[in-house]
Amino acid sequence: MRTTTAMKLGATAAVAALALTACTAPADDISNADFETAMSTPTTISMWAWAPGIENQVAMFEEAYPAIDVVLENVGQGGDHYTKVRTALEAGTGAPDVIQLEYQYVPSFVLTESLLDLAPYGANDVADQFTPWTWSQVTNGDAVYAIPQDAGPMGNLYREDILAAAGITEAPVTWDDYAVAAEAVRNQTGSYITALSGNDAGSFLGLVWAAGAAPFSYDGVETISVDLTGPATQEVIDYWQDLIDRDLVSTDPSFTDGWYQGLANGTLAGWLTAAWGPAFLQGTAADTTGLWRAAPLPTFDADNPIAGNWGGSTLAALSATEHPIVAAELAKFINTDPEATLKFATEQFLFPTRTEVLTSPEFAEQESEFYGGQRVNEIFAEISATVDTEFQWLPFQDFVAASFVDTLGKAISEKGDLSAGLAAWQDAIVTYATEQGFTVQ
Amino acid sequence: MIAGTVPTSRQILRNRRRHPRDRRSLLLTALVWLGVAYFLLPLLWLAIASTKDNADLFTTFGFAFGDEFNFFNNIVDLLEFRDGAFWRWTGNTILYAGASAVGATALATAAGYAFAKFEFPGRRFIFSAILGSIMIPATALALPTYLVFSSLGMVNTPWAIIIPSIVSPFGVYLMRVYAEDSVPNSLIEAARIDGASEVRIFFSIGVRLMVPGMVTVFLFSLVGVWNNFFLPLIMLSSSDLYPLTVGLAQLQALSTGGGGSTAVFSTVITGSFISIVPLVVAFLFLQRYWESGLADGSTKE
Known part of the structure; x- marks a missing residue:
């Protein structure tokens, strides 16, 4: 019942948005000066994610940007997580700035206009780092709604x-x-x-x-x-x-x-x-x-x-965030920083979406005893290249x-x-x- | 026995006591053993399963031990999960359940005593309202409660769990019945004649005579809050505040297929097993108050 009402609201909002977009010019790209100012101003932002060990990547982000304090919460996995995000968005308070979002749920948050378009925040600059199919899952035309984190x-x-x-x-x-x-x-x-x-x-x-x-x-x-x-x-x-x-x-x-x-x-x-x-x-x-x-x-x-x-997640910034530059950079940093993404792949068993990690020896050449010494990662990396x-x-x-x-x-x-x-x-x-x-x- | 009179139930009981063999009933014994099995087998399964690793869980019989004894490895895994989150959840559960049980017992005792021993306008109406609220399942009240606490700005705090749990209509009902039987009106009258205040009568005479009933209410609310899942699930969003129930469910969710998922069944099972141990201890420890209380009631003339 709840979903039905939300969907109806969403559909109405979408229609209204269609009328609006006709007269709104696309946002200009964020300048370097704005970026530097935002990232060096002491700011606290929150992220809801359940990827095991993602606190490692958050720590790397905080080290790179000492002025930013990230509050990481795990409010549940899958359904529980989305319910809480939607409840907070409806309530108008308590919503996080950045959320973990599975590929198949990106459109449902696009529908309700809950996601920040990351394109003005330099997201398209990192497009060629990702396997093409993961990038196509998070984009619609020029808009970029999330940064791929892991895949299946x-x-x-x-x-x-x-x-x-x-x-x-x-x-x-x-x-x-x-x-x-x-x-x-x-x-x-x-x-x-x-x-x-x-x-x-x-x-x-x-x-x-x-x-x-x-x-x-x-x-x-x-x-x-x-x-x-x-x-x-x-x-x-x-x-x-x-x-x-x-x-x-x-x-x-x-x-x-x-x-x-x-x-x-x-x-x-x-x-x-x-x-x-x-x-x-x-x-x-x-x-x-x-x-x-x-x-x-x-x-x-x-x-x-x-x-x-089958499966895999992204990080997305919510459009309600008060710190869009920081939120966009958090999503981007965690999923594009070479050290952060390699750690995801080799220590936290998240299957990478960045081609650099997919082909790195530390990842691809791991031999697994369970699979008779096979290089399982390498096999799946080759499969990843053929995903439609x-x-x-x-x-x-x-x-x-x-x-x-x-x-x-x-x-x-x-x-x-x-x-x-x-x-x-x-x-x-x-x-x-x-x-x-x-x-x- | 006098011929021609219908024996009272008390006489029948006395007769039976004289002939122990007559007390045996094969059907009743079988039913009791069935009941024992029904309640204890899941516990036994849990105890045995907590000594297995994932591989043994899925390859060996549920009520037999696995190839290896992994209980201590499982405990280490459990305690190491997210830098000791399990301890935090245990502490939270003890805080929520302990504070709620003490509060619920105090409130129910005072209210039950008042309903049993004082005449005041609206007594029947208020008591009927309390009785009626027993019929409403707590789950149905969780969402309205959430809205109330949200407007008070108290969601995602321990108060959001403790305050709703202190209100126990069933406890009030139980304590009213208990106070009626266990605190003699003559005793209260005597104390009044001696010049004791109502507050003093309640604490010095009422509370002392009602201890067994209070233990019952305490145990009921302790178990209720300890096992409550839905209220903390909707009230709390910070995992540092989670009680064991919600925390273990979150741990279990790690085993849902998906990116980065790991199979942690043995860890969850061990966590579930450890999480009920304090309850078992509380029951065993408080049992003697409970039993003596029930017996007191039955022999009083």
């Missing part, structure tokens, strides 16, 4: 020993190879090669992304498009329908007790997951050290591999994720008709968007 390009983690026992000695390159491997693993070891889970829209959309589909678009104002039933998404659906019908993949919900047990005891022989997956898996299945390997996600077109992304740049999100991704569970997710869990589930998902999103006053193309 998707790959394939699998049990080498189980696949070998089924006679598969090479990581599957195409989805056809993967289906053959799935059959061999199921028939000869009794395990499932992986689970397609119906309780998480993020991983499924990652697979859609990797198929080159871009089902959503948003113009930053009030027009959206939803095309989940297009050929690229349908290809993904048909593929998994076949595997599910032949009982070659599990449909257990992910991040549940049974699922963790499956990964730890080998009834699940693999996990199609993001770049943050390798470190996470290591923590839950320590007994299987050395048996796992990482590989790129299988692809439909071996000559032209495309990858998708076209993929966008809708400005009400909360609803998209929730309705996935009721429609397509339900069809997956019940091993039912995935195409019908997909169509129901499309309908639910379009109906909701229309009710909220968006123009759906």
Whole structure:
């Protein structure tokens, strides 16, 4: 109910904004003198973020700008965090200056005009430091709404020993190879090669992304498009329908007790997951050290591999901030300072978005015992370079994720008709968007 | 026993006491054991799980020990989390629960005594209103409470947790019933005749006779505030003020898949286990007051 009201308000605000932008000139870039003054004036600003260990990067910022005092708060992760940010914005007091923001929620904060456009604060100068797809996730035309912090390009983690026992000695390159491997693993070891889970829209959309589909678009104002039933998404659906019908993949919900047990005891022989997956898996299945390997996600077109992304965050400055120069610099510094970003990658297990870190020997050449001495980071860094740049999100991704569970997710869990589930998902999103006053193309 | 008369329940009880074998009831014993299992098995699971690392959690049977004994490693992980945040949360919980329980007990005792022993206009109405408010779940009141505290400028302070928790309608009800039975009117009359003030009667006679009831209210509110999750969740935004419940939930959120996520299940489980130990200790320690109180009530003529 709360979201509905907020969305309606947001939609109204967006319409009003459309009328306003026509007569407002874009803000001029901040001059060096203004920047120097702001950064040397004693100022306290607050940041809400949950990235583990981000206090390290905040300390580096405070060292670089001794006049600035940053108050860091962790008010929760994901949903709790956004609820608190929105509540504070509505209340008009107590909102932070800078927030951690996942890529898929950037448009919903653009819709409510809650984000400061960082372009006048020199954000475009750092654009070429980032992998192109992460930059395209945070920009709209010339506007820059956030600075990418970490990412989750998707790959394939699998049990080498189980696949070998089924006679598969090479990581599957195409989805056809993967289906053959799935059959061999199921028939000869009794395990499932992986689970397609119906309780998480993020991983499924990652697979859609990797198929080159871009089902959503948003113009930053009030027009959206939803095309989940297009050929690229349908290809993904048909593929998994076949595997599910032949009982070659599990449909257990992910991040549940049974699922963790499956990964730890080998009834699940693999996990199609993001770049943050390798470190996470290591923590839950320590007994299987050395048996796992990482590989790129299988692809439909071996000559032209495309990858998708699942997860990752940015830092964004809120437009309500009283210290826009300092807030913009905080977001920019933490995610572009070479030392700060390298520490994120090598000590805090955040998968980097800056190309310099992705190719740095300290990061790329780390060898992981859990993955039999493989350079897992290097593999995911190569995947990151192939992530499609076209993929966008809708400005009400909360609803998209929730309705996935009721429609397509339900069809997956019940091993039912995935195409019908997909169509129901499309309908639910379009109906909701229309009710909220968006123009759906 | 006199033939032809219906035995009173007291006589039946006496009869049963003479023949211990008659007291056995297979059904009741089985039900009690079921109850014991229902309450103790989760606790047992928690105790055992706190000795496992993540790998053992997902590969070994829940009620059997894992391959390694990791209890102390888990404790070290827990205490090292964010430079000892767990200690801070523990301190906060003790402060919130302790202050609220003392305040709630004092308020409920005074109010319960007043309702039981004084006639004043509006007594029935006020008491009915208090009884009625027991029916409203605390969760439903959390948001209005937030708005009130927000306009008072007291959100994100310990007062936002302690003040709402001091008001305990159930405690008032309990203390009224208890005061009626345990503080004899004749005793109060005697004290009045001797010239004692009402305040003195309350503290010197009333409070002393009501101690077992007060312990009950104290324990109820201690447990209630100790385990309260929703009120601190909405009232507090600074993690330095979090109690254990919200802090552990935040720790658990680290295991949600996403950038930088790490699996800390064993740490969360150990934290949950440690967080209930003080409650168990408080119960064991205060139990004798409680039991003696209940027994006092039953033998009084």
